Amino acid sequence: MPFFKVTLIRSGIGLSHKKLGVLKALGLRKRMRTVFHDVNPAIAGQLMKVKELIALSTSDKKLTRRQMHEKRQPPTGFEVEKSRLVTKEETPTGAVLDRTSRRSMNLCFGVDMI
Amino acid sequence: MVRGQPTQLEHQASPLTHPPYVEPDRKRPWRISKPQKYRQRQRLQRIDRIVDTIESALAKRGMTSQAVEIWKAEMPTETEMPPRDKYTIFDKKHKGYRKGIHKLPKWTRVSQRINPIGF
Structure with missing residues (x-):
């Protein structure tokens, strides 16, 4: 099952509260934070809202923060x-x-x- | 009131007392520089790639997204955009109704691709 791998590369500081809320909902609280999300229209809509701030790829596996750290x-x-x-x-x-x-x-x- | 410490009023950051800082227009050069234009193109291309990634990931699961479809229908890609739209923006107060895109607040973090009808 594929996942969206989302990394916040631009800060949301100074942007509208709606965009900040979307970042919060996606779990992107700091720059360079990476989160994995299911592929579905709801998440796609959220990603479209903050597409200027993120780096996006798809991944077959959903990694935890520990696993991402150990990979590095x-x-x-x-x-x-x-x-x-x-x-x-x-x-x-x-x-x-x-x-x-x-x-x-x-x-x-x-x-x-x- | 203790000197040096913020007053209670200062704690309450309201839009009236604390408007968001926007660099005054006169401090920005009239012309957008070549590296700025280059980075602007990179940003536009990156957003195109992100939209394509979302669309293809959904398509693999047989899904579509309204937000993606509207974007695809309305917005030109970076290669489809004329230079005029990439580097300048409509402004009713400016001579010729155009000004540099770098005058747009938060211009590196917002999408601005199309013009009002007739401009």
């Missing part, structure tokens, strides 16, 4: 081929281990050192 991180430079204590099934918090995810790596090492 540089590679760790190493891979864990095998862990003695923590395997994919045994992750204490139930999180799926991903080698590009720094947070998961830290979690992995944290348990390893105990």
